[in-house]
Amino acid sequence: MKYRLLCGVLVSILCLSGGLSAVAADRELIVGLAGDAYSLNPYPRNETITNAINNHIFDSLIGSDNDLQPIPALAERWETSEDASVWTFFLRKGVKFHNGNDFTVDDVLYSFDKVKIRETSAFSFTLSTVESYKKLDDHTFEVTCKAPNSLLLAHLREISILDKESCDGQTEDWIALHPNGTGRYKLVEHVREDRIVLERNEAFWGDLPEPVKVVFKPISNDGTRTANMLSGAVDMIVNVPVRDVEMLRKRENIAVVTQPSLRIIYLNMQGWTDSPSPDAAKPLKSPDGSNPLKKLEVRQAMYHAINEDEIVSKIMNNLATPTATYIPAGFNGYNPDIKRLPYDPVLAEQLLDKAGYPRQADGYRFELTLDSSNDRYVNDGDIATAVAGYLERVGIKTNLNLMSRTIFFTYIGTKNTEGDTSHLCMTGWADSGGESALMALDLMYSIRQDGEVKPGYGGVNRSFYLNPKVDALIDKAISTPDPAERSKIMQEVWQIGADDVVYIPLHFQEDIYAANKDKIIYRPRKNNYIYAWDFEFVK
Numbered sequence: 001m002k003y004r005l006l007c008g009v010l011v012s013i014l015c016l017s018g019g020l021s022a023v024a025a026d027r028e029l030i031v032g033l034a035g036d037a038y039s040l041n042p043y044p045r046n047e048t049i050t051n052a053i054n055n056h057i058f059d060s061l062i063g064s065d066n067d068l069q070p071i072p073a074l075a076e077r078w079e080t081s082e083d084a085s086v087w088t089f090f091l092r093k094g095v096k097f098h099n100g101n102d103f104t105v106d107d108v109l110y111s112f113d114k115v116k117i118r119e120t121s122a123f124s125f126t127l128s129t130v131e132s133y134k135k136l137d138d139h140t141f142e143v144t145c146k147a148p149n150s151l152l153l154a155h156l157r158e159i160s161i162l163d164k165e166s167c168d169g170q171t172e173d174w175i176a177l178h179p180n181g182t183g184r185y186k187l188v189e190h191v192r193e194d195r196i197v198l199e200r201n202e203a204f205w206g207d208l209p210e211p212v213k214v215v216f217k218p219i220s221n222d223g224t225r226t227a228n229m230l231s232g233a234v235d236m237i238v239n240v241p242v243r244d245v246e247m248l249r250k251r252e253n254i255a256v257v258t259q260p261s262l263r264i265i266y267l268n269m270q271g272w273t274d275s276p277s278p279d280a281a282k283p284l285k286s287p288d289g290s291n292p293l294k295k296l297e298v299r300q301a302m303y304h305a306i307n308e309d310e311i312v313s314k315i316m317n318n319l320a321t322p323t324a325t326y327i328p329a330g331f332n333g334y335n336p337d338i339k340r341l342p343y344d345p346v347l348a349e350q351l352l353d354k355a356g357y358p359r360q361a362d363g364y365r366f367e368l369t370l371d372s373s374n375d376r377y378v379n380d381g382d383i384a385t386a387v388a389g390y391l392e393r394v395g396i397k398t399n400l401n402l403m404s405r406t407i408f409f410t411y412i413g414t415k416n417t418e419g420d421t422s423h424l425c426m427t428g429w430a431d432s433g434g435e436s437a438l439m440a441l442d443l444m445y446s447i448r449q450d451g452e453v454k455p456g457y458g459g460v461n462r463s464f465y466l467n468p469k470v471d472a473l474i475d476k477a478i479s480t481p482d483p484a485e486r487s488k489i490m491q492e493v494w495q496i497g498a499d500d501v502v503y504i505p506l507h508f509q510e511d512i513y514a515a516n517k518d519k520i521i522y523r524p525r526k527n528n529y530i531y532a533w534d535f536e537f538v539k
Helices: 048-057 105-115 152-156 172-177 222-231 242-249 296-305 308-315 345-354 380-393 405-412 436-443 468-478 483-500
Strands: 028-033 062-064 070-072 075-080 086-091 130-137 140-145 185-191 195-200 213-218 254-269 320-322 366-373 396-403 424-429 503-516 520-522 535-537
Touching: 028 222, 048 185, 048 195, 070 075, 086 105, 105 130, 105 140, 222 242, 242 254, 242 503, 254 296, 254 380, 296 345, 296 380, 296 503, 308 320, 308 380, 308 503, 366 380, 366 405, 380 396, 380 424, 396 405, 405 424, 424 436, 436 468, 436 483, 468 483, 503 520
Parallel strands: 028 213, 366 396, 366 424
Antiparallel strands: 062 070, 075 086, 086 140, 130 140, 185 195, 195 213, 254 424, 254 503, 320 503, 520 535
């Protein structure tokens, strides 16, 4: 086995000598992604592309089926107390890490300890409801929750399990350079922004996937991704540019697969603080020094000012669905009674006048900055540009700050080490748990600029929304085992959020893939995670 560093970047190679020379060409899969994994350490960043890549290398205790329901993985079964406050997990025996080390409870508890460290983990929320955990024997452990938690499985399935024996005492960078899991695939090489090469783990504890070798190619440019598909350089691409869909459909050897996405595109507004984004290069400015976003009328006005139907038709080529809520239909807690505020720029101007922000001599009412990625979501830069234009038309001067996804999520984060830098941003969110209570724990639970109200809660509440009533309802929902009762509680939460205009929802994306139908059949997952085991080779 050998290791090497390529091009001076953090790259890892774990290559069994001669192992790839015997790979049959018709069992090699090449997939064009919209970006690279941030890290092959599974904890620092919670992001779809990164998570999906790491899930090839690492396993979790709990898996998910195609309908997002929990299934056994490293934990082959579990038991819970009557009130769901104490859980006992029974691990698979005989499982090996890629380096040959045995998998035991010690690896699970070590991983739990690491995932709780908020400074280095984006998944600390997964154990926010957990009071303690303890080893019962080498393959059995117990988790005690702070309160009854009927949704614990949905959180535990997001924790990748590390090998304590090889990782303990090592740096986070070392772990990223030496990814060692129990997953279906082993890392062969990672050349930053060029390729991630994986080889099937023949000792995997479960069913082996069909692809023996998998190459993920980060191709951030939309046109280049399509060109790779047309030339046959890749077997499939994700995030097909909406402008290219019809052209690709006309190719005899290409199948275009679409399905409604769980991902919502929406606006965050710091509407619950007197000092929004004090560390921003271009902070929010108003004539009287106040924060206009604190006024409900202002948030409503911004909502009314945006022509979402035009965005969907002209920018998204009708491959998106306008939404009034952040919750996908079918999730527990989805509230069908919530309706979009209609596009009405005249009413928007009236609301802004009513809120006490009339047009000034320069024609503007106040000034803000809209932060957005330009390479993460479908046409995100174009959508943000359109939103800025709509706001300008009703008298809100809007500076547009577009940036790469590689820095965007840190820049807008509630834990940004550079400070509080974003008072208005356009981003996306998707949760594959099927439970809106889990989404609310992240999006709606109270958090302040100086820190969390409850450890692990409100991690993406970039509005700094503060509502004790909502917090209590979320707590109640998480401890409610009956799905119908839990749904009623969460429908109330989302109605309160809509009435307060905590966020401005725009649309749910359409997941669009293009595949070489002469070689492969691909069945996409609802959560947009690309897994090699979801591919079937044409016989």
